[in-house]
Amino acid sequence: MSSPPLERRFGPYGGRYVPETLIPALDELEREWLAARADPDFTDELARLLRDYVGRPTPLYRAARLSEATGAEVWLKREDLTHTGSHKINNALGQALLARRMGKPRVIAETGAGQHGVASATACALLDLDCVVYMGTEDMRRQRPNVERMRLLGAEVVGVEAGARTLKEAVSAAIRDWVGNVATTHYVIGSAVGPAPYPALVRDLQRTIGDEARAQVLEATGRLPDRVIACVGGGSNAIGTFVGFVDDPAVKLIGVEAAGAGLETRRHSAPLTTGARGVLHGALSAVLHDEEGQILEAHSVSAGLDYPGSGPEHAHLRDTGRVSYVAVSDAEALAAFRRLAQLEGILPALEPAHALAWLFANPGGAAGASLDLVTLSGRGDKDLAEVMALESGL
Numbered sequence: 001m002s003s004p005p006l007e008r009r010f011g012p013y014g015g016r017y018v019p020e021t022l023i024p025a026l027d028e029l030e031r032e033w034l035a036a037r038a039d040p041d042f043t044d045e046l047a048r049l050l051r052d053y054v055g056r057p058t059p060l061y062r063a064a065r066l067s068e069a070t071g072a073e074v075w076l077k078r079e080d081l082t083h084t085g086s087h088k089i090n091n092a093l094g095q096a097l098l099a100r101r102m103g104k105p106r107v108i109a110e111t112g113a114g115q116h117g118v119a120s121a122t123a124c125a126l127l128d129l130d131c132v133v134y135m136g137t138e139d140m141r142r143q144r145p146n147v148e149r150m151r152l153l154g155a156e157v158v159g160v161e162a163g164a165r166t167l168k169e170a171v172s173a174a175i176r177d178w179v180g181n182v183a184t185t186h187y188v189i190g191s192a193v194g195p196a197p198y199p200a201l202v203r204d205l206q207r208t209i210g211d212e213a214r215a216q217v218l219e220a221t222g223r224l225p226d227r228v229i230a231c232v233g234g235g236s237n238a239i240g241t242f243v244g245f246v247d248d249p250a251v252k253l254i255g256v257e258a259a260g261a262g263l264e265t266r267r268h269s270a271p272l273t274t275g276a277r278g279v280l281h282g283a284l285s286a287v288l289h290d291e292e293g294q295i296l297e298a299h300s301v302s303a304g305l306d307y308p309g310s311g312p313e314h315a316h317l318r319d320t321g322r323v324s325y326v327a328v329s330d331a332e333a334l335a336a337f338r339r340l341a342q343l344e345g346i347l348p349a350l351e352p353a354h355a356l357a358w359l360f361a362n363p364g365g366a367a368g369a370s371l372d373l374v375t376l377s378g379r380g381d382k383d384l385a386e387v388m389a390l391e392s393g394l
């Protein structure tokens, strides 16, 4: 596998907007990742665990009834079939292995909906690492089953009371912990965000999605897709998918953000589609903020997309025009969730339901595309209670 360089900047974006005390740890992480990804002992063990524990390669599935509905062949990259049910395990497992290699016995993580927290707690149980997960107390209330899962897996879940008591505050608390405990602790960031080298490190660990999908679609159809579509929260499943196709200029890449209640309402999570430039959690990127630079609260029906920032590599890919970023509302995502269930017998997570909703609104047949590839980043079981509550309230 040829690896891209470990960028600190993507065009003007990225960087390290962090307290000085963290710079040596970021340097160490960068050094260790460059060494680890070139070390066959490390890459062989990661490959073995991805195969036997996570269940990779995940299938690339030709969705026949979905294809009929959109007038073009649609192939789904089935990250929903991984252990723990989403792509987050690819990153959490890789970083936990790296923590062990660095001799750091303690891992911290942040979580919003709990998916990254569960993936981190899982990887730490497997590798016998101490795990502390920061979570806003409002999210703990909304995601009680994932709190119980993390505790069963042996993790300590620390509630964060600040601000809106959701993901943004949990990340800030995790960064504060890291500043104080950096000698013994590795911070497993859950998306392609944060100070360098995290966006590049997380992309490297998630590119297994795009590398597999590219080989699988060539093997199955003898050609590349016309369009590749993925949802974007912080942007890890999307960057991991896109990196497999970014050097194929004929392949259109589409990142789908959450328009929430509507882009005009400010109750959305679409910084790439709408946002200004700003600094959030250590990186310059597309960020939702007010006139004074204060970070705005994001909104999406899908907790995994409910974040006011985005990965710096996406901001750059937007500016260069290589990737198109679009946004889909809560209502459209909920309709797509139901539609995929009925067409294919698959309950998608609400996050990739946004990518599917865009596909339904822009079907390949009408758009002149004959082969579409969509990353199904996770399964929808976690969202059932939310969907049922919303629909009974309608």
Ligand SMILES: *Cc1c(COP(=O)(O)O)cnc(C)c1O
Pocket (backbone or CB within 6 Å): 086, 087, 088, 115, 116, 190, 191, 192, 231, 232, 233, 234, 235, 236, 237, 238, 304, 305, 349, 351, 352, 377, 378, 379
């Ligand atoms: C967390 C999550 C996302 C959003 O995160 P990215 O880093 O943008 O991929 C998307 N899908 C699922 C299933 C998730 O759990």
